[in-house]
Structures are given as C-alpha cells and as structure tokens.
Amino acid sequence: GENVEQHPSTLSVQEGDSAVIKCTYSDSASNYFPWYKQELGKGPQLIIDIRSNVGEKKDQRIAVTLNKTAKHFSLHITETQPEDSAVYFCAATPYTGGFKTIFGAGTRLFVKA
Amino acid sequence: DAEITQSPRHKITETGRQVTLACHQTWNHNNMFWYRQDLGHGLRLIHYSYGVQDTNKGEVSDGYSVSRSNTEDLPLTLESAASSQTSVYFCASSDGRGQTGELFFGEGSRLTVL
Numbered sequence: 001g002e003n004v005e006q007h008p009s010t011l012s013v014q015e016g017d018s019a020v021i022k023c024t025y026s027d028s029a030s031n032y033f034p035w036y037k038q039e040l041g042k043g044p045q046l047i048i049d050i051r052s053n054v055g056e057k058k059d060q061r062i063a064v065t066l067n068k069t070a071k072h073f074s075l076h077i078t079e080t081q082p083e084d085s086a087v088y089f090c091a092a093t094p095y096t097g098g099f100k101t102i103f104g105a106g107t108r109l110f111v112k113a
Numbered sequence: 114d115a116e117i118t119q120s121p122r123h124k125i126t127e128t129g130r131q132v133t134l135a136c137h138q139t140w141n142h143n144n145m146f147w148y149r150q151d152l153g154h155g156l157r158l159i160h161y162s163y164g165v166q167d168t169n170k171g172e173v174s175d176g177y178s179v180s181r182s183n184t185e186d187l188p189l190t191l192e193s194a195a196s197s198q199t200s201v202y203f204c205a206s207s208d209g210r211g212q213t214g215e216l217f218f219g220e221g222s223r224l225t226v227l
Contacts, residue, residue: 001172006155032214043203043218044156089155098144098207098216103155 002027004092006104014112019077021107023090026071030092033066033073034101038087047088048075080111115140119204119219127227132191134222136204143209145187146216147171147179149200156203162187163209194226 003026013019025033031052036044050057050064050073057064061080066073073092077084090104117138126132138145143164148156158171160179168179176198178190191198201223205216 004155009153034214034216036216036218041220043205043220044216045218046215049214093214096209096214098146098205098209098214099161100158101146101214101216103148103157105153105155 002030002092002094002100002102004090004102004104006090006107008107009105010108010110012110012112013080015080015082017080019080019084019109019111021075021088021090021109023073023075023092023104024071025073025092025102027092027094028071029094032093032096033064034091035062035064035075036089036091036103038089038106040086044089077109080109082111082113085109085111117204117206117217117219119202119222121222122220123223125225125227126194128194128196130194132194132224134189134191134202134204134224136187136189136219137185138204138206138217138219139185140206140208140217141184142206142217143184144207145181146205146207147177147187147189148203148205149173150203150221151200159189159202160187191224194224196226198224199226200224 034049038044093101146161147159162181204219
C-alpha cells in the first residue's frame with residue numbers, strides 16, 4: 001500500500017521568509033496529492049492540491065510542485081505570515097473521491113513575528 | 114451552510130467500556146471516513162463507507178466498528194476501549210461523484226481511555 005513520508009516534522013521561520021515542506025510517496029499509481037492545513041483545535045482543511053498530469057500549481061502565496069519520476073512533492077509558502085502557523089499534512093491517493101487518502105505525519109510550522 | 118459535526122468533542126472513559134463517537138454531515142456526500150490522529154503518525158484511516166449499508170476497513174481498524182444506516186451519519190464504536198485508543202478522532206466526508214478528492218473534516222473528538 002501507499003506510504004507517505006513528510007519532512008521536516010517542525011519548521012520555524014521568520015515572518016516574511018519562505019517555508020518549504022517536502023513529501024515522498026511510494027505507490028507509483030498515486031495521482032492526486034492534496035495538502036491540508038490544521039489550525040489548533042480544528043480539523044484539517046484543504047489548501048491546495050495537484051494531480052499527476054501537472055508539475056506545478058500556484059495559488060497566491062502557496063505553491064505545490066510534483067516530480068512523479070522521483071515520487072516527490074513539495075509545498076512552498078512565500079512571504080509567510082503569523083496566521084500561516086499551523087500543522088500541514090501532505091497526502092497521496094490513486095483514487096478520486098477521497099478514497100484511501102494516505103497522509104504524511106505532519107509538519108508543525110511556526111512563523112515568528 | 115453544509116457542515117460536518119462530531120460529538121462528543123471530549124470524552125474520558127475507562128478501559129473495557131464501549132464508546133460511540135457520532136459523526137453527522139449535511140453535505141449529502143456519499144463517502145464518509147474515520148481517521149485517528151496521533152503525534153508522529155499523522156492521520157490514519159480507521160474505517161470508511163461509500164454509501165448506505167457499505168462499510169470497509171482501513172489501515173488501523175482493529176477494535177473499531179462502524180455502521181451506515183443513512184447518508185448523513187457514520188458512528189464509530191469502540192467495542193471495548195483500550196488505552197492504546199486514546200487519540201483524537203476525525204470524521205470526514207467527500208463527494209464521490211466529483212473528480213476532486215477533497216475531504217471535509219469535522220472538528221475532532223478527543224478520547225481519553227484510563
């Protein structure tokens with residue numbers, strides 16, 4: 001089955017700097033790669049996703065890149081702000097509809113003002 | 114607005130007791146999921162359902178059961194609670210009819226087994 005590894009587990013950056021979180025996956029059949037943000041005391045919420053037919057996707061200050069050959073995908077946050085502080089999860093699945101979405105262990109991001 | 118709600122949000126129980134965590138969604142989604150969240154493990158899938166009367170085991174299903182009698186609800190039952198089941202539990206749903214794989218999560222239920 002799919003296995004997703006996520007690094008680093010904790011990341012601390014200064015406000016305005018960039019943050020990068022990296023994930024690797026094992027199942028070459030995976031074709032959907034979402035990223036979720038979890039604020040304290042809340043459930044995870046989708047912030048961006050990418051499909052295997054796309055190498056990069058951007059939405060304002062966040063971007064995701066995918067290298068299918070190397071089975072790597074990454075989340076990039078530019079111009080970080082204190083409200084970006086949260087736990088971020090990468091995930092992978094070969095299915096649509098949310099089936100069998102396998103999550104990484106999470107990265108706790110601290111943005112220092 | 115459509116939403117997904119979990120109850121109770123916090124529960125303390127004793128080893129061996131039966132516990133049921135409720136999950137109710139008003140998205141009219143076919144797919145519903147239960148995950149547990151533990152430090153260092155991220156979110157791990159316990160059970161999932163494609164629709165009414167359908168249930169399937171996830172990667173950490175031992176000691177848990179679910180039932181799906183209607184579209185809106187997927188209760189999670191711990192038949193005989195164990196300390197290893199102390200965790201935060203998240204229910205989620207998704208629209209299986211679309212091409213997106215987005216999961217909509219509830220706010221979680223924190224369970225402590227003493």
